[in-house]
Amino acid sequence: MIPEATIRRLSVYLRCLRRGLRRGEELVLSTQLARRCGTSASLVRKDLSYFGGFGIKGKGYRVADLIHAIESILGINKPIALILVGVGSLGRAILRYLQEVPYFNILGAFDNDEKKWGRRVGRVEVLPAHFLRRFLEENPVDLGVIAIPPEGVEEVVDTLERGGVRGVLSFALAEFEVPRNMVLEFVDIAAELEFLYYKANKLKT
Amino acid sequence: MIPEATIRRLSVYLRCLRRGLRRGEELVLSTQLARRCGTSASLVRKDLSYFGGFGIKGKGYRVADLIHAIESILGINKPIALILVGVGSLGRAILRYLQEVPYFNILGAFDNDEKKWGRRVGRVEVLPAHFLRRFLEENPVDLGVIAIPPEGVEEVVDTLERGGVRGVLSFALAEFEVPRNMVLEFVDIAAELEFLYYKANKLKT
DNA sequence: TAGATTGTTAATCGATTAACAATC
């Protein structure tokens, strides 16, 4: 069984490796990658070894090859079909950001607010939220991103699940009593800051 | 030693408890809280027991009391002084969101772009990024939020650290070779989606 | 070949679970 933390670190390695490649780096050692990514060399080697032997003993890892290997482990060597629900200020910002990532294919954005329908954020058109169900029947969607107030999350998650979406990232915490046939993650900025504040206070003492 | 995961869960419990309180709930059982927050009853009791005995044996936990207890554990019973660096589309959205949380006191927002100086996002004024160092000398700041491209993160973190900020939340991954006398957290939306996509694909098989 | 670093194993560390005694 591969630890979840390993998968998360692969994303971090990928970013460090890409930056290395841009700088013209050809080989990288587990010690270097570890230092840059804030882990240990042991862990870098262990993480990679779950998926195969990507390194050259005595030499290190070929940067370009390792980037490819990690991309195909994560499955991002082909486009990921995304939609966004909730085009408020946060939703709009996320929508802009997601369009900058080459392997994200944003199929549409949905909102309740009539005034937003038909508007574009970058290349993506805002559609009425009640089109969502129909849209999912006609377009296979991998992941959904939700940026609406907490009260609405449950219902939207239901619709996405029935529409075949297998993963959801929500920017509002929701109570999720219902076990679901999908992967559900929450990003709560206030919670991150609370955690940070607690740790920062411990640091002082 | 208290697990980091425990602290993160406290934030989640807090949100579930507040929602319960709004519904008029007076007592809550560890089993109920666990179900709503996606953990186990054992873990709820263990997490709370690190900080004391907040429950009533045979009865459960008084919702209002537990909310207070968790707030003072996290230290959010007094305002947290925050600043934001980088007032792009994501920064603006975060700035709006943070202003909605009662215990966050946003002292200022900073940006490189001259055109943004003097503008307001809600109640917060955008100041020139080169004012930051001086600003920190005159205003004690608990936490900083960074929403700028990755290249600039290192320098801003330096400035914040020297200015006495003890915790930073960055929305761009940065390579952090330098060990720091502060707590540094990264939120990377693309990385979250990559993780979600990997897990969603495993789910199918 | 000699030198260096990977991949892997065993040991350690930490977090979660399960079970139950304490007690409201």
Added chain:
DNA sequence: TAGATTGTTAATCGATTAACAATC
């Protein structure tokens, strides 16, 4: 008191580290 649920302990599970044999 009897019933119920907390707080806590010991057992389990999982992830990280350290050390080294394999090998480029």
